[in-house]
Amino acid sequence: MDHISVTLLSTSSTAYLMVSCLLLTLLMLLPEVKQKVIVRSDVLNALKQLLTGVGLMFGVESEPVIAPTAPEQLPPKAPGPKSYPIIGALKELNGYEVPYQAFSELGKRYGAVTALRLGSVNAVVVNGIETIKEVLINRAQHFDSRPNFRRYQLLFSGNKENSLAFCDWSEVQKARRDMLVPHTFPRNFSGRFHELNTIVVDEIGQMLGEIGRGESQQTPTIVEIKPLVLSICANAFAQYFGSHRFEVQDKRFQRMVNNFDQIFYEVNQGYAADFLPFLLPLHRQNLKRMDRLAEEIREIILETIIGDRYERWVEGSEPCDYVDSLIDHVKGRMGPELEWETALFALEDIIGGHSAVGNFLVKTFGYIVQHPEVQARIQSEADAILERHGRQVIELTDRNEMPYTEAVIMEALRLIASPIVPHVANQDSQIGGFAVAKETLIFLNNYDLSMSPELWDAPERFAPERFLQGGRVVKPDFFIPFGAGRRSCMGYRMTQLLSFSIISNLLHSYTIAPIEGHDYRVPVGSLAMPEKSYTFKVTAREC
Numbered sequence: 282m283d284h285i286s287v288t289l290l291s292t293s294s295t296a297y298l299m300v301s302c303l304l305l306t307l308l309m310l311l312p313e314v315k316q317k318v319i320v321r322s323d324v325l326n327a328l329k330q331l332l333t334g335v336g337l338m339f340g341v342e343s344e345p346v347i348a349p350t351a352p353e354q355l356p357p358k359a360p361g362p363k364s365y366p367i368i369g370a371l372k373e374l375n376g377y378e379v380p381y382q383a384f385s386e387l388g389k390r391y392g393a394v395t396a397l398r399l400g401s402v403n404a405v406v407v408n409g410i411e412t413i414k415e416v417l418i419n420r421a422q423h424f425d426s427r428p429n430f431r432r433y434q435l436l437f438s439g440n441k442e443n444s445l446a447f448c449d450w451s452e453v454q455k456a457r458r459d460m461l462v463p464h465t466f467p468r469n470f471s472g473r474f475h476e477l478n479t480i481v482v483d484e485i486g487q488m489l490g491e492i493g494r495g496e497s498q499q500t501p502t503i504v505e506i507k508p509l510v511l512s513i514c515a516n517a518f519a520q521y522f523g524s525h526r527f528e529v530q531d532k533r534f535q536r537m538v539n540n541f542d543q544i545f546y547e548v549n550q551g552y553a554a555d556f557l558p559f560l561l562p563l564h565r566q567n568l569k570r571m572d573r574l575a576e577e578i579r580e581i582i583l584e585t586i587i588g589d590r591y592e593r594w595v596e597g598s599e600p601c602d603y604v605d606s607l608i609d610h611v612k613g614r615m616g617p618e619l620e621w622e623t624a625l626f627a628l629e630d631i632i633g634g635h636s637a638v639g640n641f642l643v644k645t646f647g648y649i650v651q652h653p654e655v656q657a658r659i660q661s662e663a664d665a666i667l668e669r670h671g672r673q674v675i676e677l678t679d680r681n682e683m684p685y686t687e688a689v690i691m692e693a694l695r696l697i698a699s700p701i702v703p704h705v706a707n708q709d710s711q712i713g714g715f716a717v718a719k720e721t722l723i724f725l726n727n728y729d730l731s732m733s734p735e736l737w738d739a740p741e742r743f744a745p746e747r748f749l750q751g752g753r754v755v756k757p758d759f760f761i762p763f764g765a766g767r768r769s770c771m772g773y774r775m776t777q778l779l780s781f782s783i784i785s786n787l788l789h790s791y792t793i794a795p796i797e798g799h800d801y802r803v804p805v806g807s808l809a810m811p812e813k814s815y816t817f818k819v820t821a822r823e824c
């Protein structure tokens with residue numbers, strides 16, 4: 282899910298900017314603000330840009346970056362840009378397409394660790410794989426909290442600890458992660474792996490059967506890609522984690538998919554109020570809307586996936602899916618104690634993971650449609666495998682034999698460069714030899730790891746072959762699109778498996794082509810795609 286970030290300035294942005302401007306100007310005129318600051322539109326732009334696609338979370342009363350006592354015993358404070366009253370160093374972030382590009386510039390200017398204040402929050406920006414690993418792995422236990430974003434409290438029924446991705450580290454979180462492992466990381470050739478394969482292949486078959494029905498083989502059909510892949514992913518997740526398949530025409534299914542997608546979009550945007558909590562009232566309406574969408578999802582999941590499973594559960598039974606594992610944990614009173622309510626939030630988070638895969642796939646198809654040579658290579662790889670095995674569909678077990686298709690997925694992940702969910706220091710500590718105080722927000726600049734010209738040849742180019750060596754997929758150690766360590770992504774294997782299956786099977790059966798005049802540029806710096814995205818010409822292949 283980083284599928285995990287934040288904003289709203291983009292919708293009704295003019296109104297927000299005007300009110301923000303007014304509020305900031307008023308605040309700056311307060312007599313206690315000694316330093317004069319001119320609030321210029323570029324500052325507000327910087328704010329908007331930083332917030333877009335980042336997932337930064339603020340609204341906390343934070344401590345200074347450095348604990349000031351006994352400086353001789355403490356590491357030094359990290360260098361960083363000048364901070365102004367109220368806005369902090371936001372001006373530094375103005376003028377970048379992706380906010381994390383500003384973090385790369387700060388890295389060049391100040392080194393691997395940059396201290397900066399953003400609105401009311403103390404933050405550090407961490408650049409470079411060694412320093413990032415120090416945060417995620419070597420000192421993981423110091424930096425395993427998540428930002429205390431007021432907005433996330435509101436999104437998760439007043440308590441961000443309900444969320445798998447935004448909670449702080451705890452024994453409950455450890456148990457929730459452990460419980461997920463057999464489901465989200467099915468081992469090759471295990472029972473769960475085969476189940477997933479059957480579910481995904483059937484689902485793709487059913488959905489692809491809908492394309493071009495009634496048309497002659499060679500007539501292209503116009504297909505909106507987002508609803509198609511979201512439906513496949515949602516039903517695959519519902520069946521795999523909850524043993525429930527929805528009829529695609531079922532209005533409840535469509536509402537659930539749509540609501541998840543809207544919430545996914547929301548948490549992937551930047552949000553001014555996260556830095557400047559006094560702006561939060563401006564978002565009340567939208568937050569209420571999100572709350573209603575989440576409530577509706579809960580009702581649908583209870584009615585459909587859960588039904589009477591909780592009441593019917595017989596203690597001592599073997600869990601068959603993730604819902605069983607959750608019920609078993611709650612009813613078996615295994616430690617640490619988990620309320621049924623909390624378990625339901627975990628289930629929603631995981632079912633909602635389909636939005637991450639679906640949005641990622643939309644973007645990946647956006648790259649593929651712009652590169653017919655890439656599409657042709659995937660197709661010939663798929664054709665060769667099916668011919669070799671005498672089958673009609675690509676199975677998950679074919680993944681190892683289709684390195685080019687795998688490399689396409691890696692390349693899309695690299696270029697999209699979705700941010701790592703920010704971490705927070707849970708104690709005074711240090712990074713790269715610089716002091717970092719408890720509560721400091723930590724941005725890990727994986728954008729630079731994915732896009733730096735020092736690490737990649739022509740990084741702007743879509744070139745899947747960069748991940749291939751001697752016919753095998755090779756991932757450089759510094760490439761970490763799913764984070765690392767104890768807060769790493771719980772859905773990366775599901776992402777890899779579903780993406781592989783959907784891309785290879787869809788392109789084995791069909792060729793996609795752009796429609797003249799349509800814009801297929803892929804927005805980067807966040808996983809989320811707007812509701813209306815790409816439409817393709819789809820033609821059945823003669824296989």
Ligand code: HEM
Nearest residue numbers: 282283445446634637641701763764765768769770771772
């Ligand atoms: C292209 C797809 C995806 C990308 C790029 C992605 C990326 C990430 C990243 C960067 C993090 C933060 C890691 C860190 O803080 O070190 C994360 C966390 C997480 N992801 Fe994903 N993710 C994807 C799909 C999914 C899916 C499909 C699921 C669910 C099945 C999922 C579940 C989670 C969870 C639960 C966390 C929070 C883990 C924790 O904080 O303990 N993700 N993801």
